[in-house]
Amino acid sequence: xxxxxxxxxxxxxxxxxxxxxxxxxxxxxxxxxxxxxxxxxxxxxxxxxxxxxxxxxxxxxxxxxxxxxxxxxxxxxxxxxxxxxxxxxxxxxxxxxxxxxxxxxxxxxxxxxxxxxxxxxxxxxxxxxxxxxxxxxxxxxxxxxxxxxxxxxxxxxxxxxxxxxxxxxxxxxxxxxxxxxxxxxxxxxxxxxxxxxxxxxxxxxxxxxxxxxxxxxxxxxxxxxxxxxxxxxxxxxxxxxxxxxxxxxxxxxxxxxxxxxxxxxxxxxxxxxxxxxxxxxxxxxxxxxxxxxxxxxxxxxxxxxxxxxxxxxxxxxxxxxxxxxxxxxxxxxxxxxxxxxxxxxxxxxxxxxxxxxxxxxxxxxxxxxxxxxxxxxxxxxxxxxxxxxxxxxxxxxxxxx
Amino acid sequence: xxxxxxxxxxxxxxxxxxxxxxxxxxxxxxxxxxxxxxxxxxxxxxxxxxxxxxxxxxxxxxxxxxxxxxxxxxxxxxxxxxxxxxxxxxxxxxxxxxxxxxxxxxxxxxxxxxxxxxxxxxxxxxxxxxxxxxxxxxxxxxxxxxxxxxxxxxxxxxxxxxxxxxxxxxxxxxxxxxxxxxxxxxxxxxxxxxxxxxxxxxxxxxxxxxxxxxxxxxxxxxxxxxxxxxxxxxxxxxxxxx
Amino acid sequence: xxxxxxxxxxxxxxxxxxxxxxxxxxxxxxxxxxxxxxxxxxxxxxxxxxxxxxxxxxxxxxxxxxxxxxxxxxxxxxxxxxxxxxxxxxxxxxxxxxxxxxxxxxxxxxxxxxxxxxxxxxxxxxxxxxxxxxxxxxxxxxxxxxxxxxxxxxxxxxxxxxxxxxxxxxxxxxxxxxxxxxxxxxxxxxxxxxxxxxxxxxxxxxxxxxxxxxxxxxxxxxxxxxxxxxxxxxxxxxxxxxxxxxxxxxxxxxxxxxxxxx
Numbered sequence: 001x002x003x004x005x006x007x008x009x010x011x012x013x014x015x016x017x018x019x020x021x022x023x024x025x026x027x028x029x030x031x032x033x034x035x036x037x038x039x040x041x042x043x044x045x046x047x048x049x050x051x052x053x054x055x056x057x058x059x060x061x062x063x064x065x066x067x068x069x070x071x072x073x074x075x076x077x078x079x080x081x082x083x084x085x086x087x088x089x090x091x092x093x094x095x096x097x098x099x100x101x102x103x104x105x106x107x108x109x110x111x112x113x114x115x116x117x118x119x120x121x122x123x124x125x126x127x128x129x130x131x132x133x134x135x136x137x138x139x140x141x142x143x144x145x146x147x148x149x150x151x152x153x154x155x156x157x158x159x160x161x162x163x164x165x166x167x168x169x170x171x172x173x174x175x176x177x178x179x180x181x182x183x184x185x186x187x188x189x190x191x192x193x194x195x196x197x198x199x200x201x202x203x204x205x206x207x208x209x210x211x212x213x214x215x216x217x218x219x220x221x222x223x224x225x226x227x228x229x230x231x232x233x234x235x236x237x238x239x240x241x242x243x244x245x246x247x248x249x250x251x252x253x254x255x256x257x258x259x260x261x262x263x264x265x266x267x268x269x270x271x272x273x274x275x276x277x278x279x280x281x282x283x284x285x286x287x288x289x290x291x292x293x294x295x296x297x298x299x300x301x302x303x304x305x306x307x308x309x310x311x312x313x314x315x316x317x318x319x320x321x322x323x324x325x326x327x328x329x330x331x332x333x334x335x336x337x338x339x340x341x342x343x344x345x346x347x348x349x350x351x352x353x354x355x356x357x358x359x360x361x362x363x364x365x366x367x368x369x370x371x372x373x374x375x376x377x378x379x380x381x382x383x384x385x386x387x388x389x390x391x392x393x394x395x396x397x398x399x400x401x
Numbered sequence: 402x403x404x405x406x407x408x409x410x411x412x413x414x415x416x417x418x419x420x421x422x423x424x425x426x427x428x429x430x431x432x433x434x435x436x437x438x439x440x441x442x443x444x445x446x447x448x449x450x451x452x453x454x455x456x457x458x459x460x461x462x463x464x465x466x467x468x469x470x471x472x473x474x475x476x477x478x479x480x481x482x483x484x485x486x487x488x489x490x491x492x493x494x495x496x497x498x499x500x501x502x503x504x505x506x507x508x509x510x511x512x513x514x515x516x517x518x519x520x521x522x523x524x525x526x527x528x529x530x531x532x533x534x535x536x537x538x539x540x541x542x543x544x545x546x547x548x549x550x551x552x553x554x555x556x557x558x559x560x561x562x563x564x565x566x567x568x569x570x571x572x573x574x575x576x577x578x579x580x581x582x583x584x585x586x587x588x589x590x591x592x593x594x595x596x597x598x599x600x601x602x603x604x605x606x607x608x609x610x611x612x613x614x615x616x617x618x619x620x621x622x623x624x625x626x627x628x629x630x631x632x633x634x635x636x637x638x639x640x641x642x643x
Numbered sequence: 644x645x646x647x648x649x650x651x652x653x654x655x656x657x658x659x660x661x662x663x664x665x666x667x668x669x670x671x672x673x674x675x676x677x678x679x680x681x682x683x684x685x686x687x688x689x690x691x692x693x694x695x696x697x698x699x700x701x702x703x704x705x706x707x708x709x710x711x712x713x714x715x716x717x718x719x720x721x722x723x724x725x726x727x728x729x730x731x732x733x734x735x736x737x738x739x740x741x742x743x744x745x746x747x748x749x750x751x752x753x754x755x756x757x758x759x760x761x762x763x764x765x766x767x768x769x770x771x772x773x774x775x776x777x778x779x780x781x782x783x784x785x786x787x788x789x790x791x792x793x794x795x796x797x798x799x800x801x802x803x804x805x806x807x808x809x810x811x812x813x814x815x816x817x818x819x820x821x822x823x824x825x826x827x828x829x830x831x832x833x834x835x836x837x838x839x840x841x842x843x844x845x846x847x848x849x850x851x852x853x854x855x856x857x858x859x860x861x862x863x864x865x866x867x868x869x870x871x872x873x874x875x876x877x878x879x880x881x882x883x884x885x886x887x888x889x890x891x892x893x894x895x896x897x898x899x900x901x902x903x904x905x
Contacts, residue, residue, distance in 0.1 A: 068789060070785070070788060070789060090791075091791045091792065091793045092791065093791070094788070094789055094790060094791035095790065095791030096791075097789075099786065099789030099790055101782060101785060101786055101789070103780070103782035104782070104786070105780065105782035105783045105784075105785055105786025105787070105789075106783070106786070107783060107787075107800070107801055107805075107880075108783070108805065108878075108880045108881055108884045109804045109805055109878030109879075109880040109881050110878075110880060111880070118787075118790050118792075119790050119791065122790070122791055122792065122796065151879060151880035151883045151884070152880060152884070153880060153883040153884035154883060164786075167790070168790075177789070431747070489866075490863065493819055493862050493863050493866045494859040494862060494863065495822070495823030495824075495826055495858050495859060495862050496823070497823070497826045497827065497837065497840060497855070497858065498826070498840070498854075498855035498856065498857075498858040498859040498862075499855075499859070500855075501840060501851050501852055501855035502852065502855050502856060502859065504852075505657075505658050505661045505662065505852065506658060574734065577731070577734045577735050578734055580735070580737065581734065581735070581736070581737035581738060581739075581740075582737070583737075584737040584738075584739040584740055585739055585827075588840075594740075595737075595739055595740075598739065598740060598743045599743075602743045602746050602747060602830070603746060603747055604747065605747045605748065607747075608740070608743045608744050608746075608747040609744070609747075611740070611743075612736075612737070612740030612741075612743060612744055615736075615737045615740050616735050616736055616737075616740070619734070619735035619736075619737075620735055623731075623735070
């Protein structure tokens with residue numbers, strides 16, 4: 001009993017996410033006139049995803065590769081869990097840091113299982129332990145176990161990328177470096193892999209340095225985003241919301257894009273908005289009561305709900321001519337929005353159904369309020385990012401589809 | 402193996418003594434003698450010329466055959482396998498055996514040598530022409546068709562020009578290889594620099610001059626072909642102008 | 644063809660009998676042209692053995708030198724000019740001239756013969772090994788390094804296995820070259836299968852032709868064996884990858900037809 005505790009305790013300490021700290025890191029290539037990375041300082045809290053983003057040539061990949069010493073540091077220091085990365089020999093250091101690149105770089109002559117087992121083999125793990133770990137990882141990245149004996153050439157791009165992630169996770173490193181890991185994958189698969197990866201990360205809580213040139217991906221994946229400009233100068237280091245709300249300068253504002261207000265929608269959930277109170281009526285209520293409800297609420301129509309509060313439909317004038325509210329009603333209460341869903345998706349649903357309002361429900365399906373296009377546009381207007389008529393912006397965004 | 406001189410003692414070609422083996426001169430010691438070379442250089446002119454003719458004629462014929470085969474195989478893909486197989490076998494047979502296997506059919510002389518030498522160029526040139534043609538980007542081909550080029554126009558105006566570097570590279574390899582193989586053509590009775598080497602293989606001056614001429618010939622022909630390649634493919638050296 | 648008698652050409656029947664005689668020489672021994680010595684048939688076996696021995700020794704030493712050197716240069720990415728131009732130079736120096744050079748300067752004998760053949764065999768192996776290592780995708784090497792592999796581990800577990808097919812391609816070229824060139828071994832004091840070809844006064848034209856046929860068969864056998872070896876050492880994953888790319892290429896064949904008919 002006592003022994004198991006110690007063991008797990010040890011394991012936890014060895015593999016717990018580590019903080020990563022860059023202290024005035026500078027890189028200048030021999031013979032170059034300018035720094036590739038200039039005095040870069042940032043701290044990534046343990047378990048966070050830090051996205052390095054910027055235009056091409058800004059040094060984001062260089063910055064990432066300095067961490068596992070694929071490139072040597074000119075001056076400054078990088079601390080992993082409080083210890084300088086220069087304390088270990090590069091190969092030793094790299095075995096402790098997961099590494100995923102865009103082209104994946106799977107060994108074409110080795111099976112998927114052998115590829116995933118690369119680092120465990122370098123670390124001389126026992127066969128059974130390695131095999132068990134491979135099975136576990138295949139499951140973790142949602143690949144069927146029979147993939148183990150296939151070769152990379154037999155896999156699709158998305159599957160190879162999952163193998164790449166599994167391989168990087170094999171020895172349970174406290175830090176992962178990912179260089180445009182989803183960059184070479186079609187948009188639909190990329191979206192799925194991003195979501196899967198976020199789900200994975202919510203379980204694993206690794207410290208991750210994630211490089212991308214795509215600001216939307218940065219906003220989606222990052223707990224914190226470091227925007228770099230040419231010469232490896234840090235332009236801003238902030239949470240996605242801060243970045244969108246208050247870009248540090250014109251460069252960041254430009255890079256984030258004119259539609260950053262809309263991008264904020266991707267960061268917020270329906271529950272974050274002050275919802276309208278719905279005029280709720282139930283079957284058998286008097287129409288007078290219903291009219292009274294409408295008068296005191298934000299909405300022109302009452303919402304019919306079931307006994308336990310699930311939305312059934314909107315009542316029109318025609319439905320209110322009788323004395324009591326009756327079923328069925330003409331207008332279904334669609335779309336029904338989940339209060340936990342992303343605001344951007346909720347907006348998309350409203351637009352898709354060509355409707356102004358959508359009842360919002362909680363996890364049990366009970367109506368907790370109503371979201372409207374008006375509310376969303378108010379929300380957009382309330383942020384300091386708005387320069388134009390919000391209604392115009394809403395209709396012309398491909399990002400919403 | 403009775404005579405002390407010449408490897409080809411048993412061959413029905415006359416082994417000529419290149420110098421008198423007497424006295425204490427450099428020549429008598431079979432040494433490397435610049436003086437001797439300066440005075441006797443003219444005796445290498447005819448063999449060199451024979452060598453050049455053997456090489457150029459063989460490569461030219463080989464190119465004609467291999468190029469035609471490659472164009473055929475470009476149209477009818479199934480031909481590529483058998484052609485590669487047959488030319489591959491020809492390529493593998495050692496030239497020396499080839500000369501003697503051919504002799505009962507084509508007799509002794511340049512014809513035998515040229516038939517054998519041609520057969521060695523086939524695989525190299527065929528392979529390079531087909532890879533060159535296959536290497537043309539599909540989108541380029543597509544664009545050509547989209548512009549209304551017929552298959553024949555596409556081949557001559559788009560595919561072949563783009564395959565030129567690869568094709569000429571094949572001819573270059575074939576040429577240097579042929580220069581080397583032609584040193585054995587004397588076994589077929591076709592002379593060349595090999596005959597000169599064989600005439601006195603223990604005399605350093607002789608071996609160095611004849612061997613050196615072979616190498617020089619290979620290098621010169623290669624440079625000529627390289628220059629040709631650069632001249633006909635100006636686009637490969639185009640650098641984006643800012 | 645019959646008219647070519649003057650320069651040695653002969654009719655079909657005589658031609659057949661010549662080849663028949665040559666085959667006969669290969670399988671049955673007879674008296675030599677000069678008399679007194681038995682030649683052909685089983686007497687060819689020592690020559691065959693010597694031929695194979697000389698070739699194998701030369702090829703083996705060439706591999707032992709060229710493969711490690713090629714791996715090393717390829718891994719470091721250095722010496723590209725040397726590693727690549729060595730095969731151009733190798734092609735430009737005729738093997739016959741090279742052998743003659745060895746005879747003139749070092750004399751005859753098995754060791755000198757194998758020196759010359761080693762020199763002949765090194766360039767294709769060295770160049771192919773170098774190119775084989777360099778053509779390994781840089782991302783694969785980068786990923787290997789990023790996972791903490793040392794230089795030697797990268798060579799052993801990534802670069803060497805992926806380069807193997809090309810390396811064996813080079814070995815195969817050299818093997819055939821060496822077997823072919825060993826035929827002129829008698830000129831440098833090693834009695835290989837080239838002896839009946841070169842000393843036709845002893846062996847007669849049947850011996851000359853018969854040995855030529857044997858050398859040709861030996862070279863083809865070498866080619867076939869090394870081609871099989873090359874296939875055998877190609878890791879399955881690489882074969883699959885190559886298969887994937889050819890099937891992709893085949894994919895646009897029907898497309899082409901669709902275009903040309905429209």
